[in-house]
Amino acid sequence: MAKSDPGRLDAIGAALNRRESDFLTSGAEASARARRRKAEDRLSADRPGADYRQAFSLDVDRIMHSRAYTRYIDKTQVFYLIQNDHITHRVLHVQLVSKIARTVGRFLGLNEDLIEAAALGHDIGHAPFGHDGERFLSDLCRDAGIGHFYHSVQSVHFLESVERKGKGWNLCLQTLDGILCHDGEIHNRTLRPDREKTFDRLDNEQRAKKADPGVKLVPMTLEGCVVRFADTISYIGRDIEDAIRLGLLARTDLPADSVRILGDTNGTIVYTLVTDIIRQSYGRPHIAFSPDVSEALRGLKRFNLERIYMNPAIKGHTDAIRRLFAALFDRFLNDIEKENRTSPIFAGFLDGMSDAYLTAHRPPEIVRDFIAGMTDQFFLKQCPAPLVADLGLS
Numbered sequence: 001m002a003k004s005d006p007g008r009l010d011a012i013g014a015a016l017n018r019r020e021s022d023f024l025t026s027g028a029e030a031s032a033r034a035r036r037r038k039a040e041d042r043l044s045a046d047r048p049g050a051d052y053r054q055a056f057s058l059d060v061d062r063i064m065h066s067r068a069y070t071r072y073i074d075k076t077q078v079f080y081l082i083q084n085d086h087i088t089h090r091v092l093h094v095q096l097v098s099k100i101a102r103t104v105g106r107f108l109g110l111n112e113d114l115i116e117a118a119a120l121g122h123d124i125g126h127a128p129f130g131h132d133g134e135r136f137l138s139d140l141c142r143d144a145g146i147g148h149f150y151h152s153v154q155s156v157h158f159l160e161s162v163e164r165k166g167k168g169w170n171l172c173l174q175t176l177d178g179i180l181c182h183d184g185e186i187h188n189r190t191l192r193p194d195r196e197k198t199f200d201r202l203d204n205e206q207r208a209k210k211a212d213p214g215v216k217l218v219p220m221t222l223e224g225c226v227v228r229f230a231d232t233i234s235y236i237g238r239d240i241e242d243a244i245r246l247g248l249l250a251r252t253d254l255p256a257d258s259v260r261i262l263g264d265t266n267g268t269i270v271y272t273l274v275t276d277i278i279r280q281s282y283g284r285p286h287i288a289f290s291p292d293v294s295e296a297l298r299g300l301k302r303f304n305l306e307r308i309y310m311n312p313a314i315k316g317h318t319d320a321i322r323r324l325f326a327a328l329f330d331r332f333l334n335d336i337e338k339e340n341r342t343s344p345i346f347a348g349f350l351d352g353m354s355d356a357y358l359t360a361h362r363p364p365e366i367v368r369d370f371i372a373g374m375t376d377q378f379f380l381k382q383c384p385a386p387l388v389a390d391l392g393l394s
Contacts, residue, residue: 009052025109029221031055034172037199056113062169068124068158074375076130087242101230107278114223118178125154127372128379136325144364147210154372155179166357178224181217182231189294191225192286194218225287233273237266243308255303261296324383336363345370
């Protein structure tokens with residue numbers, strides 16, 4: 001930017017905010033309404049240190065440049081310890097959620113930057129080895145007296161309190177709320193945003209979820225509601241394709257009632273669900289499926305649970321992974337208590353961590369954060385090689 005043209009970027013940013021009023025619907029969340037926990041000095045774009053980006057777009061950049069986002073690349077979605085380059089990993093899942101949600105948001109006149117931020121950040125807190133790993137870590141956390149472990153709560157925690165060596169990213173309330181409330185496993189036909197939220201309420205909802213993972217939360221924006229629906233849309237058909245590719249089921253096994261309405265391929269299922277949402281939600285204060293499509297989707301979710309997620313054929317390593325989680329949790333807890341500075345939890349996690357993080361977290365919480373941030377392969381590398389071999393995981 002030429003020195004003779006100061007303030008041009010500021011003017012462009014202001015114009016982008018004004019443009020939102022032309023294409024966002026009345027129920028959308030304008031960038032100008034973004035709220036951060038800590039105020040930031042929005043310096044003029046012709047001065048050093050300036051940041052002229054729109055608020056939710058800035059959140060997208062901060063999430064994508066976080067270390068936890070980088071670790072998506074080797075985190076399991078459903079199928080772990082399987083050598084197949086075409087099986088979905090979490091990095092692809094979050095990209096699919098983002099793309100699907102932004103498509104819906106564009107047709108509904110919603111804020112695509114907010115949608116993208118919530119979508120890309122929604123699974124950052126997932127433990128290694130998918131929902132099995134989440135369950136094992138939750139049991140250990142509960143036994144240690146720090147509440148349940150739930151990945152959506154951990155995603156917010158990582159982004160606010162762990163990233164940048166404990167300084168966090170100071171993301172917008174609307175972004176963090178969309179991440180916390182994504183709950184794609186819950187089946188909703190209609191979601192109407194619960195708009196009256198504050199940072200205090202965000203904190204209370206996190207505590208409630210840690211105390212009882214069954215607590216149901218509702219996003220504060222239509223954009224957050226779209227991300228929640230897109231989470232389901234992104235995995236339901238994709239998991240079926242992965243299961244077929246692995247020989248766990250045949251396409252002819254899919255429930256006929258669901259196939260009749262949704263189709264029997266991932267592409268058809270996604271297209272049908274996205275189209276239905278747009279038709280049912282356009283110009284309305286909620287995000288919704290039609291009754292028939294909702295029931296067909298509910299039936300497909302039941303099918304996936306029974307035939308894929310609970311299939312004994314993919315649970316052969318479950319007990320072994322559970323034992324490794326327990327072993328690592330005990331090991332790192334012991335390393336902290338004995339101040340074993342050679343331990344990976346010191347060298348790879350606590351080194352350089354801010355005093356604010358260290359004083360606010362008990363040893364079991366530090367261990368939780370360290371393990372939750374691991375990729376599948378890094379997790380296995382922390383385990384004693386003989387134990388990994390004995391459990392048949394080498």
